[in-house]
Amino acid sequence: MLKIIKSMSKKLKLDNMVKICTHSGSFHADESLAVYLLRLLPQFSNAELIRSRNTEDWEKSDIVVDVSGKYDGKKYFDHHQREFNTTFNDKYSTKLSSAGLIYKHFGKDIIQEVLNLSSGDKNVDLLYDKIYKEFIESLDANDNGINNYPKDVDQKFNEKNITLPSMVAKLNPRWNESCKDEDFDRQFLVASDLMGKTFINLLEGYGKGWLPAKSIVETAFNDRFNIDKSGEIIVLSQFCPWKEHLYAIEKNNNAEGSIKFVLFKDSSGKWRISTVSVTSSSFEFRKGIPEQYRGLRDEELSEKTGIEGCIFVHAAGFIGGANTEEGVLKLARLSLQTE
Structure with missing residues (x-):
């Protein structure tokens, strides 16, 4: 006792x-x-x-x-x-x-x-x-x-x-x-x-x-056609972990794969455009930022895209940035229009 x-x-x-x-x-x-x-x-x-x-x-x-x-x-x-x-x-x-x-x-x-x-x-x-x-x-x-893996799988390290x-x-x-x-x-x-x-x-x-992040993503998803008539872009009211929620919300609304770009303000007050992966564990995205803009920065990027205030596009094309919400929205729309 x-x-x-x-x-x-x-x-x-x-x-x-x-x-x-x-x-x-x-x-x-x-x-x-x-x-x-x-x-x-x-x-x-x-x-x-x-x-x-x-x-x-x-x-x-x-x-x-x-x-x-x-x-x-x-x-x-x-x-x-x-x-x-x-x-x-x-x-x-x-x-x-x-x-x-x-x-x-x-x-x-x-x-x-x-x-x-x-x-x-x-x-x-x-x-x-x-x-x-x-x-x-x-x-x-x-x-x-109960083992999580088959017994014949060799472990790479001891955990x-x-x-x-x-x-x-x-x-x-x-x-x-x-x-x-x-x-x-x-x-x-x-x-x-x-x-x-x-x-x-x-x-x-x-x-x-x-849970609060889920509410933010859900609100953005429901407002998607007010952002762009394609319904393929969402804007988060503030940054939050969004990926897991987005996949679930799409599934619950029979709209799997519909969102191509997610826009949000980062911690510095600048704006980001993020692509959406095909699946939660995939590095392949549904729609990338066009090849010709990848790896470019600042004035060169703004000149090539015709969008004022661009900051960067990652060389892999999965994320980019601009000074304003208007800038990343234009970049998203431009990406949607590019084959």
Whole structure:
């Protein structure tokens, strides 16, 4: 047990506390995160943490994580039983770990709590799936021994010491130092803090950075025909990470591949014209800035294009710049007209 009760009055007080239980001894990334996630919720924020493999401790706890051999979605959240095959939803085939189980049942509430979103906010569902896909699923797979690559693929380098699960594993007491229960309990809290802060940073990054960017790109996309009758140019009201959102917005509007150029103001106050890649991972763009303007700068570029205030066009033709929005818009239109 993590806390030792030293007096009868203290014991009575703790007996009335909400209790989270996970197993004692060595720990992993999944239950380290699961416990932190629970403590983000009001009903568990001040809970006593018990680390035990004793049935009596499980029974007197309010929620039991990664131990007990039971999963009921209410009190018991273990995944080690032979018959367990639960996944996040029908889109995923990865079997859940304790992190995935807690996230599956409490993730939406956690997102609402951390980001102060209402239960009816459509972004809760969006973030719920995205965070599972881009973070929690990898922890589930790692804990269940699922490889990300075929076994016959040779690794170019060893990355095992820079992954979160490996970092957590190394927080366990070493074999040749004190390995009492209290040593594991102390280090478990360090591991839980590491996993939890990583999760919070990711969630806040998506909620406070990624989502606002989506709104900016969506507004620009909806206004595209007011920018140019072709509907192939968008202007962002301010710079933001736009690529991932643009592909998704195009797909949702049955307009995949329609946007050829994205215009925005950079940190210096100048304007940029960016091409759009064929896919998110491709270096090939849908429409480039014309070959004859690539690698040119300033007055030479302005003279060749007939556009005042040009600054540069990259030699590869994927980005350029001008002093004004009007300048990059003209450059985009000129590019559209050039075969």
